Amino acid sequence: MKVPKKISIKEVGPRDGLQNEKARLSTSDKITWINMLSMTGLSYIEITSFVHPKWIPALSDALAVAKSIERKPGVTYAALVPNQKGLERALEGRIDEASVFMSASETHNRKNINKSISETLPILKAVTSEAAKANLTTRAYLSTVFGCPYENDVPLEQIIRISETLFDMEIDELSLGDTIGAANPVQVQIVLEALLKRFPKEKIALHFHDTRGMALANMIAAMDMGITTFDGACGGLGGCPYAPGSSGNAATDDLIYMCAQMGIETGVDLGKLLLAAKWIEEKAGRQLPSRNLQTAKSLDCFS
């Protein structure tokens, strides 16, 4: 089993987490939380989404958030950018990295973006190209790589073909998404084996959801293949807000604890991250799925 010396963590809680929470945070609370995250040692925070507020009302204050957070030197502040209109707002918000997104499966892409895959790709190309001109780095999220809620299995050839098109756009990173939280370690290695023949491992990140408890196991399988970049959300925020206990993103706190125990550097202070997790749990108004958060609470670590 291959274990890296260090990994990079991309904290997506303020975007992928908050966009799915039932509780609506005030702009000021979002800013406070992102500022807390900035002080944990995280080097990357996806702070919001510039998708039209009609689609993600929870993040309609994207520009206000982007303009008001305290920028810690060395931290990359990213945001989701759906199109050129969104990019204009992201640039106004002085975002460091633009994240574009699409699905590997046709049906999910249509349901999520209201466009076919072939209609989506030129839009992403325009955004990444404009973003690069404005000196932003770019990241592409590819959803439903490990399973689609409508089409089930997504053919590997399709994942490869779309990934090739995305890398042709000169994106800096491709984040492979386990949207429904059903990826398993064997599948992770099969998909990575195919992709790593074609693309550099330094440019591939994995984005797991812990819906069925396999997020950390999948990360171990990915590390074994040489992957060193993982998305996570503080506290395991996200997932379906109407489903108590149903997990959202892989909890950054659980990943950091595991890495610390395994001797893998993350640069993140677990104690500070857990304080940020506890803070957002109170705002979310529900028990978050992070095991380390719940264990820390039960051990009275916060008193």
Add this chain to the structure above:
Amino acid sequence: MKVPKKISIKEVGPRDGLQNEKARLSTSDKITWINMLSMTGLSYIEITSFVHPKWIPALSDALAVAKSIERKPGVTYAALVPNQKGLERALEGRIDEASVFMSASETHNRKNINKSISETLPILKAVTSEAAKANLTTRAYLSTVFGCPYENDVPLEQIIRISETLFDMEIDELSLGDTIGAANPVQVQIVLEALLKRFPKEKIALHFHDTRGMALANMIAAMDMGITTFDGACGGLGGCPYAPGSSGNAATDDLIYMCAQMGIETGVDLGKLLLAAKWIEEKAGRQLPSRNLQTAKSLDCFS
């Protein structure tokens, strides 16, 4: 990454789960639940403990439970047996396998058993020897292998030395316990590397708690070393009842889902196991940590 074709699961929920739950189940409820578990395809169920009721009041009805469950042919019904007195009751209860137990760390052994390690070993030898004479198979639990709440790290030499003594007693299986739920995949492989040089992998089981979310990741690391026997508790029952959200045993349901996705045979019907998990969750009166249980509930799988 090595992946086995099939694994054996030892369901310990009725013992290791229930002994730690705050809610007290009636004897009749325990019997009903064990009977449900017997119908899931599980081939091994640890149904109770013959430890003196003074120490584990929740399982004071051990004999009644053992005498009243329906025995499904092919299923091994095991119980915890602390000493010869306990063995007499276990034999009266027609138990198939006697599980003895001790800790790898001196302090935890004293706190848990009220004896030193060297005082404990002859007692275990007497029980396993008498059990074998009565045609019972035997299993030994070694706790705190991956960390002790009092002594922290437990020296590998000590784990090896105690394991040797236990195997000298001709136990059929040694279950290595991550009592505090802090084992990590690297540590699992280090410990196993040392033990597998000395003992057959078929006789070693791993017993994880999911306190920090690493149970499945640890199992992946153990499978990679050739281990194919794992303990689990239906629903992730167990852990500290006064700590909401703090996880107990690795959830059998999560292990079975992962194995099914990875193409590893378990012989267990996930649907039936989830029904048993939902049933015991209602009796426990708290949200259980199994991710698959919570996801199944949120997807309305039970309606």
